[in-house]
Amino acid sequence: MNLDAALNADLHCHSVISDGTLSPEALAARAKAAGVQLWSLTDHDEIGGQSRAIAAARAAGLAYLTGTEISVSFAGRVVHIVGLGFDHEAPEIVAGLRATRGGREARARDMAAGLAEAGIPGAFEGALQYVSNPDLISRTHFARFLVDAGHCSDLPEVFRRFLTEGKPGFVPHKWAALKDAVGWITRAGGVAVIAHPGRYDFTPTEEYALITEFMAHGGRGIEVVTGSHTPAEFVKYTDTALEFGLLASRGSDFHSPAESRTDLGTLPPLADKLTPVWAALAARIHH
Template identity: 60%
Template structure:
């Protein structure tokens, strides 16, 4: 059975490793088919594709686009896309705009909470200056010893209602799916179990996604708890969605599940890659 991982990040967005190093780490974990899906950025795909070829892995070009839906941030992964598509490139550039201003506001709020110099500290973890993210701040606060894990930083400082939370208006769901589909790609709702929607709102998200031409959700992902694998497998069957799988890897030791430990999709769902090879 092929081990497929279709959700992964490098230091081109908020990961730690360069794309070739992520490829090597994935291969070491037994991955046969691998996608790089950096946040709002396709600049790492060329290096990732070359590294995957050298390692004997099949490669899938991807991206993870930040979307504002019902006043929350939702992520839509695009798979099997043309990273040179001009509309996609321009759309992602527009989505990235405003990250620096948000980062400076996060830093100002953290300073008010007694943590000065967070912007400069976060920049030490940034490889792509267009993509300063909350994860970079989280790593810096861990470096300071304020929290022991990035998840703890998010809980205490970087989510809604906490002292370092700054909202940002991302792309619309329609825009993101238009860029992905226009580039020949497959839109996927990333880690649906991570969003704080009630059942009605979640159903509305899936309905709009389907109306816009979407037919795939992540079922097994490092951002889901094990019990959510079964929950979203059932939702995939109910909606007629295909299922995707991926670690949501950002850094060794930082993910909930490493490449080698992520379980396969349940046999009750149809993998999004069922007709790719």
């Protein structure tokens, strides 16, 4: 397999193990059918689906990198760090992610209480219909319940009305520190990547601070081509990767056939002048 920038790699998507709607096996089949050549399952703060994803990719004849997407707190916002190519059984990252997930059930019950005060009872039980484990419950599961129960027409409306800061169902969570998340990934043999940087609405100064602190802790990559970036942001973050000497990544951030605007494998390729993250992880690819 040629590991240049033209490779159809999709290194960011989610399964039912976190807040996606498809199983790891169904995602592997969908990726293969879409022409993906290198795939990674990057569930939120969770690596419990990695063994299944590796097996499913192998069965489909699909090259695979282990993955996760870790939520961290930075400059008063939640930033996501994707980890790729790490040992998914390394004790430190397993324990770190378990600690990060801890408290989700208590947070979810507080979210449900806020929604009940806003006239929507039963939201915790409703959200649980969309997730098997309360330790993994997230705002997305509440959003799906509110749409299916007829309180909102779609997920964006739910977040606007109920689940962002200052709204009735918003409860902050204590996420990992940037230093810890990058450390867990790198010490397990992987590469840390800043996910969808265009989503954070940082000022140039804040974005510079994020990138430089991330690199100081050992972070090496940035998502350039991703489902939430515009074509102009593809160009912007191509330049950012070159300016800072960062490896470039690519991924759809696919969650669901019904919800995601970008399907697996459908993004444009990275620019030829970039060094793709998968070139640095060739030895970590499962075949």
